[in-house]
Amino acid sequence: MIEVKNLTKRYGSNVALDHVSFSVEEGTILGFLGPNGAGKSTTMNIITGYLSASEGEVTVAGHSVLEEPTEVKKLIGYLPEIPPLYMDMTVKEYLDFMYELKKVTIPKEKHIKEICNLVKITDVYKRLIGNLSKGYKQRVGIAQALLGNPPVLILDEPTVGLDPKQIIEIRNLIKNLGRNHTVVLSSHILPEVQAVCERILVINKGVIVADGTPDKLSHDLSSDHRLIARIEGDEHEVLQNLRSVKNVIELHSFGEKEPGVFEYSIEGAPGKDLRRDLFACCTRCGMPLLALKSSDLSLEDVFLRLTSDTYVPRSVQRPAVIASGDEFHVEKGGDEA
Amino acid sequence: MIAIWKRELRSYFCSPIAYVFMGVVLFLFGMYYWQVVLMGSSYYIGQVYGVMFTWCMLFLPALTMKTFSEDRKNKTDQALITAPVSVTGIVWGKFLSAFSIYLFTMLITLIPAFVIGLFSDPSWASVFGNFLASLLYGAAIIAIGVFISSLTESQIVALVGTVGTSILLMLIDSLGAVFGNEIIETVVSWISFQARYTPFTNGIFNVSSVVFFLSVVAVFNFITARRLESRRWS
Numbered sequence A: 001m002i003e004v005k006n007l008t009k010r011y012g013s014n015v016a017l018d019h020v021s022f023s024v025e026e027g028t029i030l031g032f033l034g035p036n037g038a039g040k041s042t043t044m045n046i047i048t049g050y051l052s053a054s055e056g057e058v059t060v061a062g063h064s065v066l067e068e069p070t071e072v073k074k075l076i077g078y079l080p081e082i083p084p085l086y087m088d089m090t091v092k093e094y095l096d097f098m099y100e101l102k103k104v105t106i107p108k109e110k111h112i113k114e115i116c117n118l119v120k121i122t123d124v125y126k127r128l129i130g131n132l133s134k135g136y137k138q139r140v141g142i143a144q145a146l147l148g149n150p151p152v153l154i155l156d157e158p159t160v161g162l163d164p165k166q167i168i169e170i171r172n173l174i175k176n177l178g179r180n181h182t183v184v185l186s187s188h189i190l191p192e193v194q195a196v197c198e199r200i201l202v203i204n205k206g207v208i209v210a211d212g213t214p215d216k217l218s219h220d221l222s223s224d225h226r227l228i229a230r231i232e233g234d235e236h237e238v239l240q241n242l243r244s245v246k247n248v249i250e251l252h253s254f255g256e257k258e259p260g261v262f263e264y265s266i267e268g269a270p271g272k273d274l275r276r277d278l279f280a281c282c283t284r285c286g287m288p289l290l291a292l293k294s295s296d297l298s299l300e301d302v303f304l305r306l307t308s309d310t311y312v313p314r315s316v317q318r319p320a321v322i323a324s325g326d327e328f329h330v331e332k333g334g335d336e337a
Numbered sequence B: 001m002i003a004i005w006k007r008e009l010r011s012y013f014c015s016p017i018a019y020v021f022m023g024v025v026l027f028l029f030g031m032y033y034w035q036v037v038l039m040g041s042s043y044y045i046g047q048v049y050g051v052m053f054t055w056c057m058l059f060l061p062a063l064t065m066k067t068f069s070e071d072r073k074n075k076t077d078q079a080l081i082t083a084p085v086s087v088t089g090i091v092w093g094k095f096l097s098a099f100s101i102y103l104f105t106m107l108i109t110l111i112p113a114f115v116i117g118l119f120s121d122p123s124w125a126s127v128f129g130n131f132l133a134s135l136l137y138g139a140a141i142i143a144i145g146v147f148i149s150s151l152t153e154s155q156i157v158a159l160v161g162t163v164g165t166s167i168l169l170m171l172i173d174s175l176g177a178v179f180g181n182e183i184i185e186t187v188v189s190w191i192s193f194q195a196r197y198t199p200f201t202n203g204i205f206n207v208s209s210v211v212f213f214l215s216v217v218a219v220f221n222f223i224t225a226r227r228l229e230s231r232r233w234s
Helices: A040-047 A071-075 A091-101 A108-119 A134-146 A164-180 A190-196 A214-221 A236-244 A275-285 A300-307 B002-013 B017-039 B048-064 B069-072 B077-081 B087-119 B123-150 B156-177 B183-191 B193-201 B207-233
Strands: A002-011 A016-022 A029-033 A055-060 A078-079 A151-155 A182-187 A199-204 A207-212 A225-233 A249-257 A260-268 A291-295
Touching: A002 A040, A016 A040, A016 A055, A016 A199, A016 A207, A016 B077, A029 A164, A029 A190, A040 A055, A040 A151, A040 A182, A071 A078, A078 B183, A091 A108, A091 A134, A091 B002, A091 B077, A108 A134, A108 B183, A134 A151, A134 A164, A151 B069, A164 A190, A182 A190, A199 A214, A199 A225, A199 A300, A207 A214, A207 A291, A225 A249, A225 A275, A236 A249, A236 A260, A236 A275, A236 B048, A275 A291, A291 B207, A300 B048, B002 B017, B017 B048, B048 B087, B048 B123, B048 B156, B048 B193, B069 B077, B077 B087, B077 B207, B087 B123, B087 B207, B123 B193, B123 B207, B156 B183, B156 B193, B193 B207
Parallel strands: A029 A182, A029 A199, A078 A151, A151 A182
Antiparallel strands: A002 A016, A002 A055, A199 A207, A225 A260, A225 A291, A249 A260
């Protein structure tokens, strides 16, 4: 449905997007994830024809944005980062205006009423947009994007400024819309993308650093041979014993989690399953093993890893450090059971 | 284009801009009309419109200052540009809305002439000549103002820039005379709004002047559209 090829955008010497390519199938919900200033909004602005690319091309349903902008714009409903609302109009007047501007052909009264019900703005329908709260303004922005029932929806941070209840409502709304629309949404809130999107594109500094389903991303990046174990007993002793287990290459403690019980992260050599050896070691040494789980990275960790300055693609990266002596280093949070 | 024209027109009347503009212009018109035509018992309405030329050139920028700068500042231009309308349509919609306010104001200035027409026979050629000439230079300065508004995010800058341009256009005749060079004077008289405007006030219909003012409108609306396009590339 959307085809982006080698998209590059330069602002002077500053490169906002660097040869970005991806395509979106019809009927998928694509999440655009990245820290602020990564190039999410720029990409969306180029797809919708608000900005032009320095290089590369975008086609929507076979129409080039550059050559047939009007055709493309008819297919897209766009909610920019800041909803384009006229503060001196009421919601009704504004939606009427956008309806006319977009040359929508669906019967007006009924169509606008349906959209208002969908995004729940019926009760502020007659009020001045300038007087609405941020959450309502955001919803009017979404309503505007839905006008004309466009097959492609591009939503730039659609849940910003909404309260938790509204966020859930809007997420459900987007999920429902995804059944018969192609949706591209951007966000820097991870649970949101995780909850809504079928596919995630992580972008950082104008470059796509990851592409896949939420599960795939967190699986790909997590080391599949890292275990989190809770073992009762003296920390030093346990570490001493664990080090004797075959194939352990990294080991450290997360500290005391229950009285007398410490949590450890144990990483084995690639492709080696440590669980049996670990269990054997625990029984042999008389250390009660209270909990054992494999550590899949949460999407949060994936994101931080991908967008950190030091990120190196996994094929290159290989931690070779084996915990030595009694030096424990505690990894940054998120792994606590 | 019609949707934009309607919205802009609405916004003029939802804010005090339209009322203040019309109020001030009509008050000044009424005052000079009373002074020249009624008190002086003169039929020479061209003198009234002649003074209004200066005032309108100064007040019209108030109508155009927000056309594009406000949209850009509030990011509402994103809705306009990503909608399936051409940039040219957007520009003409904005231009026509400002022009409509001006046209409406000028139509009201015809009322006294019609009232007099009920009792006597004024020189209609002169009345309509003045009216038409006012519309022409007004349209030209509105197009220039809309263009200047598209250059900036600040309404104040747009206002001051357009008023400055108006003043320059009014002073250009005397500036040309300073040089005492025939070629410069000829060139200046091409550009001068005043020189194009004056024949109309005497009831003379000059096609080349009509073409001149309409060309100014077309050219400036064209470059405003190009300006909006070019912003996408920056």
